[in-house]
Amino acid sequence: MKKTKRFFKASLPAFALLAMVAGAEAEPVEINFYYPVAIGGPVSKIFEGLIERFEEGHPDIKVNPIYSGTYSETFSKALTAYRAGQPPEVAVILSTDMFSLIDEDAIVPMEDFVKTDEDKAWLAGFNPVFMANSRSQDKTWGVPFQRGTTLFFWNKEAFKEVGLDPDKGPQNWEEVVDFATKLTKRDAGGNVERWGMQVPSSLTSYWLLQGYVAQNDGKIYEETGDKTYFDSPEVVEALQYWVDLAAKHKVMKPGVIEWATNPKDFFEGRAAMITTTSGNLTNIKTNAPFDFGVQILPEHKKRGAPTSGGNAYIFNDVEPQKQEAAFQFVKWLSMPEQSAEWSIKTGYIAARDDAWETDAMKAYVAEFPGAAVTREQIPYMVPELSTHENQRVARVIDDAIEAALTGGKPVDKALSDAQQEAERILKPYRD
């Protein structure tokens, strides 16, 4: 039933385009655009500037930018509005919520609007690893917008102090333990003044686990979004390594480490090496009172790191004419120049190769080489955990990680429990 509705809708934009050409003199088409703010700074102002330029080039479209809180609030707001029959035309929502949005029948695939060769070239221009969280059933349900990854940072002064080469970060799991052991500093009473390594674990900790799992040549979920592998040996080993940093090697602060305070601990010299999001690059660059190094994540069996961030989705149950306008906007927003600009101003990764080739981006990388590190990691990236009922499944694995890190449960038990629970949630989607 829903499928036929969607098919019918898919053929409508063609007429809409005709209508738009015919009515070019008429009122501009108004579209609402929900966007979340996940980083500090004047994001609203950057958006307003972009939209102003878009409207100059498209006088027949008017975009209302609507700031909608955090990612999860944006999800609630957009879904509430959709269920009440007033969906936004476009919204930026977590890429991992894609399956939830599809299950609600709330979004339409980009293929409905891609017609010209230029459109096709635009869609093909995104980096495949970012598209993994935007595609399902051979359709593209959203386009990458404000994506990030995890990076590894170290304090060069601390390295010098303990006789390590300040220009070279640890390259594999063993070196991390080795360096961290040297860097962990205790006072006479045995109290730790500086931890060697800190990995945040307060929220979305599955995301960091994914990095370790990828480096251990495993995966934690199937890209079809209906199966997880939480209790596979690769995942167990990966979590064991993470837990051991604190429990066995005693080089990481025990218990849960807050995302928000992790960079702060780094600035204050209480942690010599940290992993955190690439979104923190600008923050660390501005606030670290010492020389710091930044590199891609250390390897084990191979390199690996997860992606993160949002997609721009076009909503269902909207007049075709407005959807078409929404498509024009989404397309414009993710063109190389705009991608590069957004990346430079916010620190997110440009998800297209051609964005990295723009003059603005080249100039930026030349001035701040740290920015290129995120690009260096792209070949090793894996898509972020994204399943049906994603928020529930993510919660299950997050709780398991927390239980393991705080010593509440042994690693294998925590993970096999989590797998059972995830199985219970996801089974209906496989039958």
Place this chain on the structure above:
Amino acid sequence: MTIAASLPQSRGEKLWDLLEKAGCYLLGILWVLPLLYSVWMAFHAPEYEVRFELFAPLTLENFFNAWNAAPFGRYFLNTFMLISTILVCQFVICTLAAYAFARYEFRGKTLIFMLVLVQLMIMPEVLLVENYRTISQLGLVDTILAMGLPYMASAFGIFLLRQTFLTIPRELDDAARVEGAGPLMTLWKVYVPLARPIYVAYGLVSVSYHWNNLLWPLVITNSVTTRPLTVGLQVFASPDQGVQWSVISAASLMTSAPLLVGFLLFQRQFVQSFMRAGIK
């Protein structure tokens, strides 16, 4: 109390008294500590967020940064309009409803009162979609009225006032009637003045709730001209990046200042009201 104080106290009582006072101070300090800490962070540069130096240089820069991060002037106005609309409507609606439930007999009274009480059991979040649908049918999406409408007929307020009105002696009511007062005049001259502490207590609970409410206002409004302060504060929630505690402290102090100042000014009234109303 005065008699007890004039009697010579035994040593045990004195010790107990001392312990009690010490306990009060301890709890008081624990309670005020986060507030003091955020004041400290708000007035110092970010370097001093976790380092305590008594004579660290003071700065107002955090406040400027916070103020410029979102149109707070407008948000203050919106919040003020929102809470005053809600409060006035709540007082009028709850008073009239409570009066009817307390003093009038009509068919189905118990059933209707039960239905009102049921509203107490339902979390407002559950009604998000349904409320949105109603508001959009009324054509009120993105207005200040829309943010307040679902809260105006407050079950809690009706219940609280009804219980209070029931405790007021019927004789007063009768006396007013004998003097020639109609039902509304009786309500206005007898019931409302006697329930004043309850109004103050309920008003405070309502104002602080709506001052802090985020989800519904965020969902139902879209533009700067309608959104309240809490939405403005969300600008600082930046999980992808480090959190700037000093700016957040400045922003939250700034936005809660009117409430804090109001509470300090009317402290005695509030405390008395709460003692009489028996709610917290």
